[in-house]
Amino acid sequence: MLPLTGEAAAHWRTLVAHQRPEWPSLAELGEVTDHLAASLPLVTPQECDTLTARLAQAAEGEAFLLQGGDCAERFDRLSTRAIHGKLRLLQQMALILTHASAAPVVTVGRMAGQYAKPRSRPTETVDGRTLPVYRGDAVNGTGFSQAERRPDPVRLLRMYDASRHTLDVMRAFARGSTDPRQLHEENQDFVARSPAGERYGELASRIGRALSSQEARGGGPLRTTEVFASHEGLLLDYEAALTREDPRSGRRYAGSGHMLWIGDRTRQPDGAHVAYFATIDNPIAVKLGPATTPAQALALIDRLDPDRRPGRLTFIVRMGAHRVRYLLPELVEKVTASGAPVVWVCDPMHGNTFEAPSGHKTRRFDDILAEVAGFFEVHKALGTHPGGLHVELTGEDVTECVGGGADLGFDDLPRRYESACDPRLNEGQALDLAFQVAEMFTP
Ligand code: PEP
Ligand code: MN
Numbered sequence: 029m030l031p032l033t034g035e036a037a038a039h040w041r042t043l044v045a046h047q048r049p050e051w052p053s054l055a056e057l058g059e060v061t062d063h064l065a066a067s068l069p070l071v072t073p074q075e076c077d078t079l080t081a082r083l084a085q086a087a088e089g090e091a092f093l094l095q096g097g098d099c100a101e102r103f104d105r106l107s108t109r110a111i112h113g114k115l116r117l118l119q120q121m122a123l124i125l126t127h128a129s130a131a132p133v134v135t136v137g138r139m140a141g142q143y144a145k146p147r148s149r150p151t152e153t154v155d156g157r158t159l160p161v162y163r164g165d166a167v168n169g170t171g172f173s174q175a176e177r178r179p180d181p182v183r184l185l186r187m188y189d190a191s192r193h194t195l196d197v198m199r200a201f202a203r204g205s206t207d208p209r210q211l212h213e214e215n216q217d218f219v220a221r222s223p224a225g226e227r228y229g230e231l232a233s234r235i236g237r238a239l240s241s242q243e244a245r246g247g248g249p250l251r252t253t254e255v256f257a258s259h260e261g262l263l264l265d266y267e268a269a270l271t272r273e274d275p276r277s278g279r280r281y282a283g284s285g286h287m288l289w290i291g292d293r294t295r296q297p298d299g300a301h302v303a304y305f306a307t308i309d310n311p312i313a314v315k316l317g318p319a320t321t322p323a324q325a326l327a328l329i330d331r332l333d334p335d336r337r338p339g340r341l342t343f344i345v346r347m348g349a350h351r352v353r354y355l356l357p358e359l360v361e362k363v364t365a366s367g368a369p370v371v372w373v374c375d376p377m378h379g380n381t382f383e384a385p386s387g388h389k390t391r392r393f394d395d396i397l398a399e400v401a402g403f404f405e406v407h408k409a410l411g412t413h414p415g416g417l418h419v420e421l422t423g424e425d426v427t428e429c430v431g432g433g434a435d436l437g438f439d440d441l442p443r444r445y446e447s448a449c450d451p452r453l454n455e456g457q458a459l460d461l462a463f464q465v466a467e468m469f470t471p
Contacts, residue, residue, distance in 0.1 A: 032307055037271075037280060040303035045264050046294045047146045049167045049179040050160075057181040057265060064188060064269035069283020070140070070195055071257070073274040073309070079256050079286045080311040082134040084339030086415040087369045092129045093342070093416025094122050095258060095287075095373065096458070097138030099450035100145050103165045103190055111197045113423020114139060115255065116206075116214075117455055121462035123211045125417075127235045128466030134256075138420070140194035141259035141285040143187045144266075145449050146293040162448065165190075166263060170448050184266050191284065195257055202255040212239055218459050224433035228463040258313075261288035264304050271308060279309040289313035289344060292320075292378070297327040306331050313342035313371075318351050318379065322362035329368045342371040344418050345403070348379030349395040352402035360410050373416035374403035381450060384430070388441040390451045393431030397464055404468040417465065421453040432457035 051057045085091035097114050114137065122133035143166035152161045152172075160177040162170050166187040169176035212235055219225040219232045261267045261282065270283040282288050288308075292315040294301040305312050314328055325343065333341040343363070347355045352374075363370060376399035377391060384390045400417065407414040427440040428451030436457075445451075453461060 032280060037307045040264065040268075040300045040307070043298065043300040043303050044296075045300035046296065047163075047262060047291075048264070049163055051179050051181055053181070060181040060184050061265050061269040063185060064266065067188065067270070069270055069272050069281070070188075070192055071281075071283060071286050073276070073279070073281045075256070076281055076286050076310045078254070079134070079136070080337075080339040082132075082254075082339070083311050083342060083371050084337075084369075085132070086134060086371045087338045087413070089131075089413035089415070091132045091134050092125055092414075093134050093136060093371060093373055093418075094118060094125060095136040095138055095416060096121075096419040096421045098142060098422060098447070098452060099420045100164050100448045101139060101142045101190070101194075102448055103143075103186055106190055106193065108197050110422070110424065111139070111194055112201060113455070114421065115198065115201050117421060117423045117458055119206055120211050120215050120218075121458060123208055124215065124231070124235065124459075124462040124466050127238055128231075128469040130469075134416075135254070136256040136258050136287055137198060138258055138418070140198060140257035141187070141191040143190070144260060144262040146260070146262055146291045148293075164262075164449075166266065184263070187266065188270070188284075191257075198255045198257065202253055208239055209243070212236055215459065218456065222433045222456060222460070223435070224460060231463060231466055256286040258287035258289065259285050260291050261301070261305065261312075262291060262294065264300055267304065274309075280307055282308045282310050285310075287311045287313065287342075289315060289342075291315050292317035292346065295324075295328065297324060297331055302328065302331050311339055311342065313344050313373070315375065315378070316343050316345045316347075316359070318347045318355055320359065322359055325359055325363055326366055326368075329363065329366065329370065333368065333370075336368055338369040339371070341368070342373055342415070344373045344375045346375035346378040347399070349376070349398035349402065351379065352399050353406060356403065356406045357410065360406060360412055364410070364412055371415035372403075372407065372413065373418050374400050374414065375418040376400045376403070377418075377420050377450065384438045384441055386438060386441055388428070388445055388451070390438075390441060391429045393429055393453075393457055393460065396429070396453075397461065400461075400465055401468060408470065419453060419458065419461070420450055421455075421458040423455050425456075426452060426454045428452050428454070429457055433460045
């Protein structure tokens with residue numbers, strides 16, 4: 029792709045942007061985006077290119093992507109502890125998966141910018157009262173009042189600040205990084221504590237032996253010194269204001285995070301999101317839900333990766349445990365036949381959400397696991413690569429998904445349900461998942 033001139037880069041503004049909040053004042057929005065446009069980008073083109081190179085390996089089956097974090101980050105939950113908790117958990121999972129896949133795991137946080145939510149309905153009714161729905165801290169507040177739910181563009185500045193602070197903590201964490209031996213000891217503690225621990229004991233011991241022999245040789249495959257940030261690029265006003273031209277190449281990069289994705293609700297091939305994403309050079313992803321046709325997937329490839337550059341485009345499929353085995357094969361076959369080198373990633377969360385009797389949105393651990401199993405089976409049958417896993421998780425001991433080693437039930441949900449949007453795996457459930465996904469890699 030040639031670098032874009034100003035006019036081509038702004039074409040997306042003429043198209044429909046689904047899920048755009050109804051900002052009450054465009055003048056106020058303009059002041060905010062002017063301020064962002066004069067601010068420093070949060071990531072560098074070099075870092076983004078490094079991630080593209082890592083993902084190119086995943087496209088070839090020579091690396092595995094582990095992407096995870098909250099469904100929705102919250103301004104008032106910003107804490108070093110919470111960020112460390114998520115990164116630590118991702119690293120513990122990465123250690124397990126890198127051993128199982130015999131390939132490096134590329135860890136990408138779903139964080140430092142995950143503040144905007146696409147919603148199925150524009151309003152919410154409680155006790156007969158209807159208000160605009162919560163759209164993420166970047167747009168409005170969770171409280172059920174007119175004032176809270178009014179979209180406020182000044183929140184975009186808070187999103188920028190919160191993302192910057194989070195990235196600072198992530199970078200410091202990565203610099204201070206992490207002895208695989210220590211991660212392994214934490215995993216073994218989990219195995220010892222876990223009601224399902226016996227099952228994982230053997231794998232944990234094998235990881236321990238592999239680490240010892242790596243140490244004897246003086247190194248290991250786990251990359252602990254890199255962290256990347258990703259979020260859904262939903263609010264194009266924000267993304268465009270932080271997009272910068274790289275003076276080295278003349279190419280444009282979203283400066284808000286290393287990797288951005290387009291959600292399942294905004295992936296229309298002729299929509300504004302696809303058009304904007306076509307103008308940036310970051311590694312990008314598109315979520316593909318059960319309604320995705322092969323023709324749509326191919327159209328997305330043509331628009332977003334016309335040069336078929338490995339690592340540029342990731343498809344994050346989220347079909348649901350009961351659908352992945354029959355919906356995914358045709359997509360993978362047609363995309364593979366087109367020669368496009370996409371990374372196939374499994375999001376086993378978003379096709380498996382339902383409402384518990386208490387009214388909480390939840391997911392069953394077994395459905396999550398079953399979708400990953402289906403995803404692996406499809407790739408195995410087709411001779412293609414399962415390239416990664418995209419999960420909503422937190423290092424905290426929340427009770428939002430049911431099942432897992434500790435076998436949380438519906439009755440447990442009210443105890444510690446803290447997500448502002450979708451239910452996350454807690455620390456134990458996430459490690460359960462990593463151990464059980466590890467068993468799916470064929471040696
Ligand atoms: C999400 O990742 O939180 C989300 C809304 O996903 P999707 O676009 O796949 O529904
Ligand atoms: Mn979600």
